[in-house]
Amino acid sequence: MPTTASSNKSPLAANITAKLQAGESLTNADYSNLDLYAIALNQANLAQVNFSHSILTNADLVGADLRGANLQKADLRGANLQKADLTGANLTGAYLSRADLRGANLKDTNLEGTQFQVTIYDNETIFPQGFNYKSSGAIGPGASLNGAYLNTANLRRVNLTGAKMIGAYLSGADLTGAILDDVSLSGANLQKAIMTGASLRNARLGNTELKGVDFRAADLTRANLDNIQNVAGADFSMVKGLSQQARSAILGFPAPDLTTWNAYTRCNTKDSLEIQP
Template identity: 65%
Template sequence: MPSVDNRPEISSKADYLLTAFDILTQIESGESLVGQDLSKTDLYAIDLSGVDLTNANFTQATLTNANLSGTNLSGANLTNADLRGINLTDANLTGANLEGAYLNRSDLRQANFTDAKLDKVKLQVALYDRATIFPEGFNYKSSGAVGPGANLNGAYLNTANLRRVDLTGAKLIGAYLSGADLTEAILENVSLSGANLQKAFLTGACLRNAHLGNVELQGADLRAADLIGADLSHIQSIAGADFSLVKGLSESDRAKLISYPAQQLSAWNPYTRRNTLDSLNIRVE
């Protein structure tokens, strides 16, 4: 018999999908989630940091923007799970199955994926670092993920949040970084030739020995950036770029920049409210 409000009756416990509230209640009561079936559950933005989720089943579960930092997910099944924006920093995913999972814009720094299955996983703009351990033979540098040595030539990273991200040695030739937040990012030895950095935030970024030839810097915020050894040849436009207190700008490079058309030098930066020429005259003492 159907219930009076016409909702289908639950015929068995297997028909009942746990909610985020149910799971958090279990944790608070001291119950274990090890090996638990959490498939197809909606756990949007749930905080499970530090929880032991060994062998748990998250098949087709929704964990977008969830915090699973420091969790033990060894042997877990995350097949086709929606993990976009998830925080997996310092998480243990040894032997986990992530086939077909969506990890776009996730944070994988210091995560351990030893022996994990990553077939058909989506890693666009996922963050990794030197401490991230990927399965042997997995070509993470060309997966669309962002980190040291990544191959991101021509990548669309407009407005991406890349604050303090380590991109040492990455290839970003012709990449689209308009409006991206690269504050204090490590961009040492990065190839940025032909990249679009219009209105990008590069405040305090390390650009040592970076290749910046033919980049577009209109409206970029380069205050206190480290440009020691950087190649600044043939920059397309510096209109509105703020170079205040940059480090390592040689006198010859400064002279080249000051020789740009007056229309570019007089342009104001939309964030700092300073024009490019004035910014080039504000030097590190």
């Protein structure tokens, strides 16, 4: 029987746990788009429950039956030195696409058939021993995302250190403040991506498509920009670490490319290179 923890912060969470205490079934219930911070649902039968878009930060889901549950875009992060705890939970066939698992504990969970497309994790996320999370479609340090379709994805402040993203499609993705150090982005499409303040130290950007990309205040220290493609409208204002070789290569593009305005930042590529940090 699940326990009602004193950490439940909202009347909604208290109402749900009260139903469980009364023996009511939550199977197939719709709890989408709710704030369920720190809810205690340990050992609960939550098969087919819809938690999509809900806040489950610091939730206690230890041993919960989440078979077929919809957790798409759910916030399962840990906070304040705590973790959203799914230890021993059954997530067979569950949908975790675009969920946030940064700091979550999935130790000993059953992840057979679980969907992880564009699910976010970090160095603090605990996965079951032997689970190949780097090749699951999830996004985080060391992820294998070659050729992945991440167009318009919200990846703000995500840590992708050392990820393999060769030929990935990132057009329109929001990578504001993201960490992309040592990332392989060769041949990727970054058209109109937002990379404001992102760290791309030692990143490999050869043959990338940079049309309209927003690199304002990004860190390109030791980044490889060999043979970059279209730069029309790319904004390099306040960029850090851009080598003189890369700067000269960009300025070698045809004048129409260099004078194309970035529709978002209202600056053209040539002028942006003159705005120093």
